[in-house]
Amino acid sequence: MMSAKAQSIGFTLLAMGCIAVLDTTNKVTFATVPLLMVLWFRYIFQALATTGFVLSSEGVDRLTTQQPLLQLLRGLLLFGCSYLGFKSLEHIAVAEFTAIAMLTPLLVTVLARVVMKEHVSGLRWLFIVGALLGALVIVRPGGGIPAHATLYPLSMVLTYASFQILTSHMAKTEHPLTMHLYTGWVGTVFASILVVGWWTTDLAALDWAKLCLVGLSGTLGHYLLILAYARAPASSITPYLYSAIAFATLLGWVVFDHVPDAWASAGIGLIAICGVASAYVAQHASKQTQDLKPQPQHKKEEHHA
Numbered sequence: 001m002m003s004a005k006a007q008s009i010g011f012t013l014l015a016m017g018c019i020a021v022l023d024t025t026n027k028v029t030f031a032t033v034p035l036l037m038v039l040w041f042r043y044i045f046q047a048l049a050t051t052g053f054v055l056s057s058e059g060v061d062r063l064t065t066q067q068p069l070l071q072l073l074r075g076l077l078l079f080g081c082s083y084l085g086f087k088s089l090e091h092i093a094v095a096e097f098t099a100i101a102m103l104t105p106l107l108v109t110v111l112a113r114v115v116m117k118e119h120v121s122g123l124r125w126l127f128i129v130g131a132l133l134g135a136l137v138i139v140r141p142g143g144g145i146p147a148h149a150t151l152y153p154l155s156m157v158l159t160y161a162s163f164q165i166l167t168s169h170m171a172k173t174e175h176p177l178t179m180h181l182y183t184g185w186v187g188t189v190f191a192s193i194l195v196v197g198w199w200t201t202d203l204a205a206l207d208w209a210k211l212c213l214v215g216l217s218g219t220l221g222h223y224l225l226i227l228a229y230a231r232a233p234a235s236s237i238t239p240y241l242y243s244a245i246a247f248a249t250l251l252g253w254v255v256f257d258h259v260p261d262a263w264a265s266a267g268i269g270l271i272a273i274c275g276v277a278s279a280y281v282a283q284h285a286s287k288q289t290q291d292l293k294p295q296p297q298h299k300k301e302e303h304h305a
Contacts, residue, residue, distance in 0.1 A: 087152045
């Protein structure tokens with residue numbers, strides 16, 4: 001039987017594969033379906049699927065939240081992240097977009113230092129700088145990405161890092177499924193408002209199939225990540241998140257016949273190396289901290305004659 005850590009790694013790899021399918025399908029679908037309609041479909045699918053699962057397996061008690069305003073803020077952050085991600089994919093290849101998105105764990109480290117006053121070693125700061133340089137190489141002038149379009153993925157990374165920090169804070173009192181449920185419905189409400197005027201039923205059967213794939217891959221990807229984080233600490237999962245770059249590069253080649261040029265490949269590689277190295281350094285530091293904690297003393301059992 002697989003260990004909990006092995007299961008977690010497996011779920012993480014499957015989740016990253018689903019996210020790569022989501023991003024690739026999004027980029028294909030934008031050619032024939034309005035962006036805001038794709039965004040609405042992605043959220044309504046998640047909201048309905050999550051609600052059905054929660055009510056059938058957990059009951060109505062799981063709908064209760066202790067922090068409704070923070071649930072709203074968290075949902076807005078992820079909705080903003082989704083919109084910026086969709087806008088990015090209109091202008092940027094899937095592999096390059098995914099690599100820039102993988103700056104998020106590193107930026108979370110920066111925000112954790114600034115907001116939560118967590119210690120960050122000099123070596124991890126070096127990896128953060130290295131990854132940022134990798135992103136600059138990808139979005140460099142003359143690299144084929146319009147100047148204004150570079151703001152979309154970079155803003156998305158900042159928004160998603162803020163979302164992760166808020167999630168870490170809320171996880172102390174909120175159940176993951178409750179957060180996942182509210183995130184889906186907050187996004188659905190705002191997407192429903194914005195989609196007015198962009199909705200169209202003049203779509204081919206293939207377009208509807210692609211919209212279903214967008215909803216399914218997005219919902220399944222996030223659910224698999226919940227399963228992964230339920231089985232192992234975040235520090236042991238983070239290095240495997242970077243497998244998303246490999247999945248995205250493969251799908252970009254298969255679907256769009258796109259292979260990153262030498263400069264973009266160098267930037268993608270630098271982000272991946274620095275991200276994985278930073279994750280392993282953090283994992284090692286966390287293990288050392290746990291080892292240094294005093295172990296509880298157990299009293300010897302008294303034996304009576």
